[in-house]
Each structure stands twice: as C-alpha cells, then as structure tokens.
Amino acid sequence: MFAGVAFPSIWERADYDLIVRGGTVFDGTGAEGAVRDLAIAGDRIVAVAPRIDARAREEVDARGLAVAPGFIDIHSHGDGNMESDPRVESVIRQGVTTMVVGADGSSRATGAPDKSFASMFDAIDRLKPGPNVASMIGFGEVREAVIGDMDRVAAADEIKRMVAMVDAALNDGACGGSSGLEYTPGAFASRDELIALARPLAGRRLPYATHMRNEDDRLIEAIEESIAVARGAGCPLQISHLKTQGPRNWSKLDKVFLLVDSARAARTDIAFDRYPYVAYATGLTNLFPVWSRDGGVDRFLARVSDSATAGRIRQETLAKVELIGGWDNVQLSGVKATEDRDAEGKRLGAYAAARGQDPYEATIGLLTRSKGDVGMLGYAMSEENLEKILSHPLGMVCSDGGGFAVDGPTRRGSPHPRGAGSFPRVLGRYVRERKIMTLAQAIRKMTSLPASRVRLLDRGRIATGMAADIVVFDPSTVADRATFDAPFQYPVGINVVIVNGVVALHDGQRAAVGSGRALRAR
Ligand SMILES: [Zn+2]
Numbered sequence: 279m280f281a282g283v284a285f286p287s288i289w290e291r292a293d294y295d296l297i298v299r300g301g302t303v304f305d306g307t308g309a310e311g312a313v314r315d316l317a318i319a320g321d322r323i324v325a326v327a328p329r330i331d332a333r334a335r336e337e338v339d340a341r342g343l344a345v346a347p348g349f350i351d352i353h354s355h356g357d358g359n360m361e362s363d364p365r366v367e368s369v370i371r372q373g374v375t376t377m378v379v380g381a382d383g384s385s386r387a388t389g390a391p392d393k394s395f396a397s398m399f400d401a402i403d404r405l406k407p408g409p410n411v412a413s414m415i416g417f418g419e420v421r422e423a424v425i426g427d428m429d430r431v432a433a434a435d436e437i438k439r440m441v442a443m444v445d446a447a448l449n450d451g452a453c454g455g456s457s458g459l460e461y462t463p464g465a466f467a468s469r470d471e472l473i474a475l476a477r478p479l480a481g482r483r484l485p486y487a488t489h490m491r492n493e494d495d496r497l498i499e500a501i502e503e504s505i506a507v508a509r510g511a512g513c514p515l516q517i518s519h520l521k522t523q524g525p526r527n528w529s530k531l532d533k534v535f536l537l538v539d540s541a542r543a544a545r546t547d548i549a550f551d552r553y554p555y556v557a558y559a560t561g562l563t564n565l566f567p568v569w570s571r572d573g574g575v576d577r578f579l580a581r582v583s584d585s586a587t588a589g590r591i592r593q594e595t596l597a598k599v600e601l602i603g604g605w606d607n608v609q610l611s612g613v614k615a616t617e618d619r620d621a622e623g624k625r626l627g628a629y630a631a632a633r634g635q636d637p638y639e640a641t642i643g644l645l646t647r648s649k650g651d652v653g654m655l656g657y658a659m660s661e662e663n664l665e666k667i668l669s670h671p672l673g674m675v676c677s678d679g680g681g682f683a684v685d686g687p688t689r690r691g692s693p694h695p696r697g698a699g700s701f702p703r704v705l706g707r708y709v710r711e712r713k714i715m716t717l718a719q720a721i722r723k724m725t726s727l728p729a730s731r732v733r734l735l736d737r738g739r740i741a742t743g744m745a746a747d748i749v750v751f752d753p754s755t756v757a758d759r760a761t762f763d764a765p766f767q768y769p770v771g772i773n774v775v776i777v778n779g780v781v782a783l784h785d786g787q788r789a790a791v792g793s794g795r796a797l798r799a800r
Pocket residue numbers: 382489518519
C-alpha cells in the first residue's frame with residue numbers, strides 16, 4: 279500500500295531527525311576515518327554504525343566525502359559583526375561550528391554585575407547566530423573597567439575586584455582568560471597582576487590564553503613570561519597565534535619549542551594555535567612609531583615633515599622595516615588617492631625603485647596624497663615555521679579572523695582573508711598539497727584538541743551522545759578562495775555544515791539560519 283510514496287511522518291514514523299550516510303567518518307581524536315552512517319535526534323548524535331537501517335526525516339548523502347566534527351576556532355574575532363549579520367557566514371562556510379571569542383584581552387562582557395557573562399550568553403541565545411559562541415574573559419577588559427586606560431600598577435583592592443570579576447565570568451561559563459599584552463590597557467598589566475587574574479582558572483583547568491607582549495625581537499622573553507604566569511597561577515597556557523615575526527627572528531622557533539617542552543616536563547600544561555598565513559594586514563602608517571601617530575593623521579603628517587621630529591620618525595620607521603625584512607616585504611594593498619592606484623599590489627621597494635625614489639620618501643608621498651589611508655600587507659613570517667607550528671603535536675588551527683558575508687552589511691573594508699579561509703586552507707594547502715600532516719591529524723587540531731582545551735566536553739568528537747555539530751567536506755577539492763586582494767570569497771569543497779542538529783549549509787548553499795547558541799564551559 280502506497281509503496282514508493284514517502285510520507286514517513288504519516289505512514290511510518292521516522293526513527294531519527296537526520297542521518298548522514300556513507301561518509302568517511304573521522305571522529306576527531308586523530309584516528310583514521312572509516313565509512314559510517316551517523317544518526318542525529320534533536321541536537322545530539324545518537325548512533326554511529328557501519329550501516330543504520332532506519333529512517334530519518336532528512337538524509338545527507340556523504341558517500342565519497344569526509345565527515346568530521348564541526349570545527350572549533352579557538353581564537354576568533356568572528357563575533358565582531360554578529361549583531362549586524364547573525365549568519366556569521368564566513369565562519370559557517372569554513373565548516374566552523376563553534377567560535378571561541380573574547381581573545382586578545384578583550385571580551386563583550388567583564389564579569390561585573392552590570393556586564394555579566396550570564397546576560398551576554400543570554401543575549402547570544404536570543405540572537406541565534408549561525409555558529410555556536412564560547413567566550414573567554416578578557417583581562418584587558420577587566421582592567422579597563424576597574425582602572426581605566428592608565429599605565430600604572432594595580433592597587434591591592436583593585437586586584438581583588440578584578441579577580442572577583444574573572445571568577446564571576448568563569449562561574450557563568452567563560453571558557454578561559456585572555457590577555458592582549460601588545461594592546462592598551464592590557465599591556466599595562468604586570469606579571470603579578472596576570473598571575474592573580476589567571477589563578478581562578480587553575481581549579482577549573484581552563485587556559486590562560488595570551489597574545490604575548492612581543493612576537494619578534496623579544497619573543498623568547500615573552501614566551502618565558504607566559505610560562506611564568508601559567509606556572510604562578512597553576513593553570514594551563516594557550517599561546518595565541520604563535521609566530522616568529524621578522525626574518526632575523528625566524529631561527530628562534532627551535533628555542534621556543536625547547537621552552538615549551540621543558541615547561542611541559544615541569545608540569546605546565548601548554549599548547550598553542552596559529553592561523554595559516556605568513557602575512558599580516560594593517561595600515562601603512564603602522565610602520566611608523568606609535569608616538570608619531572598620536573592625535574590623528576594630520577598631526578602625523580605634520581610631524582613627519584617637522585625638522586624637530588622627522589629624523590627620529592625616519593630612524594624608528596627604518597628599524598621597523600628592517601625587522602620585517604626590508605621594503606620588499608611590504609606590499610601595498612588599498613590606496614585611497616586615485617592617482618596612486620597603480621601602486622596597489624606592488625612591493626614598496628620595487629615601487630620606489632621604478633620611480634627612482636628613496637622608499638621612505640615614496641612612502642611619505644603615498645601617505646600624504648591618500649591622507650594616511652593606505653593599506654599594507656607585511657610578509658614578516660616564515661612559511662617553513664608556519665608549517666612547523668601547525669604540524670607540531672601541540673599546535674591547533676585558529677583563524678584570528680573576523681566574521682563577514684559576501685552580501686549584506688558586513689561586506690565592507692578589506693578584511694584579512696583568514697576570516698573566510700583559514701580552515702579550508704589548512705585542509706587544502708597544508709594537508710592535501712604540502713602534506714605536512716595527515717587529514718586525521720589536521721581534523722584533531724580543529725576539533726577534539728581545542729574542545730578539550732576550553733572544556734567544551736560534549737563537542738569536538740563524533741560519538742554517541744555528543745553534540746550534533748558536523749561538517750561534511752571533500753578532501754580532494756576543499757580549498758580557500760579568499761585572498762588579500764579579494765577577501766569576500768567563500769571556500770570550496772565544504773558541502774554540509776550541521777550545528778546543533780540543524781543543517782546550516784547543504785550542497786554548499788545556505789539551508790537554515792539561527793542554528794547556533796552560546797556555549798558555557800564546564
Ligand atoms: Zn592577537
């Protein structure tokens with residue numbers, strides 16, 4: 279009766295909400311993949327087996343594809359545009375189902391009663407962004423709330439208040455504490471202050487995640503400080519976006535790994551993350567010292583031509599360019615002045631040489647004509663070191679990127695392509711092409727490893743009872759498409775993304791919105 283007509287909801291009750299059939303399932307632990315069916319009921323994985331002879335309301339054909347736990351981005355700024363576009367499309371399209379925000383010392387809440395993590399999490403639940411959101415408590419945010427922007431030592435009662443805020447945030451489900459020691463006011467924190475603020479993390483086994491005080495000439499000292507803070511507090515340490523900036527510092531990576539090994543031998547639980555790009559993107563004025571830029575672009579341009587300051591600015595800028603590795607490691611991106619559009623995409627050294635100019639003078643000319651509005655890419659990082667950091671057993675994948683879409687209000691400016699490309703780039707460029715690690719290892723670095731780090735204990739693995747966050751992708755085609763010149767491009771080869779049992783992306787097309795929620799660490 280009614281053979282061939284599929285009305286399972288009426289004639290034959292569906293056993294599950296969703297079945298993903300026939301894919302090569304990587305469980306996230308680093309184990310090799312095996313062909314499996316997996317069944318989902320509600321927001322949970324309820325069965326994983328070589329064959330599931332049951333029916334579901336919806337089925338995904340994953341034959342020939344890889345099935346992995348949804349990726350967890352342990353260092354994300356993807357919440358920045360969340361209110362103007364809750365889809366957070368560039369994150370979902372990478373297969374990322376959970377973004378860990380509150381990085382680099384700044385977070386959306388402080389842990390104070392009027393800016394609590396509980397109310398922040400409730401607001402995220404109401405917003406229903408595409409991906410899940412977990413958050414650390416930013417130590418810079420806490421300092422700002424208690425002390426303000428002042429460069430001074432915290433008094434004992436101020437430390438007490440800051441620690442209470444950190445503690446409250448952790449009680450509400452913050453998944454770690456972060457510092458940004460190259461930013462203000464985070465940079466004003468002493469080592470003792472950082473230890474005090476990190477101490478509440480210890481009992482909960484949550485990490486102190488740090489954008490270190492320095493990532494170039496004083497890298498080793500910065501690593502030592504980070505280890506000292508974690509050791510003093512007794513908590514795990516997560517070094518954010520580990521890098522060796524500037525060619526003259528590239529040789530320091532072996533020493534970094536030695537420090538990491540000896541800290542582990544002394545029982546400090548330490549790990550790190552990295553985004554898969556060797557260039558950073560910033561404004562061309564960032565080559566110039568901070569003091570010369572104080573007060574805005576007009577005052578900056580006045581100072582570079584004022585004989586009282588010009589010499590010192592030139593000297594400090596040349597030192598910075600030397601650190602990056604020379605003028606040809608500076609690539610011009612967006613240039614505002616129309617008469618200089620031909621400069622876009624050129625290396626500054628070559629650009630100046632072609633015009634018979636001194637590169638410093640050429641830079642001043644560009645900045646003057648564009649009123650400071652010139653973008654640059656700094657190729658200051660080593661490709662070889664990037665591969666060593668990513669493939670190291672303690673290395674995880676992060677994006678450090680923003681969230682945006684190719685359409686709608688978040689398509690603006692010229693964001694770093696890492697916000698749309700990081701995870702597919704690791705799978706395509708570093709696993710398939712460069713073969714620096716196996717697919718199973720790379721998936722672990724994107725799933726169970728970060729999940730265990732921030733104690734999202736029911737995520738990051740495919741197993742019965744785990745949250746139904748899943749990504750289905752094609753290992754033979756997966757690749758990033760976003761570039762520094764054209765960042766508004768989604769990756770390819772990511773077929774299906776499931777968040778909390780909801781199919782958010784299907785056949786590479788948007789299927790549902792509002793799949794994500796706030797995740798509280800336990
Ligand atoms: Zn950072």
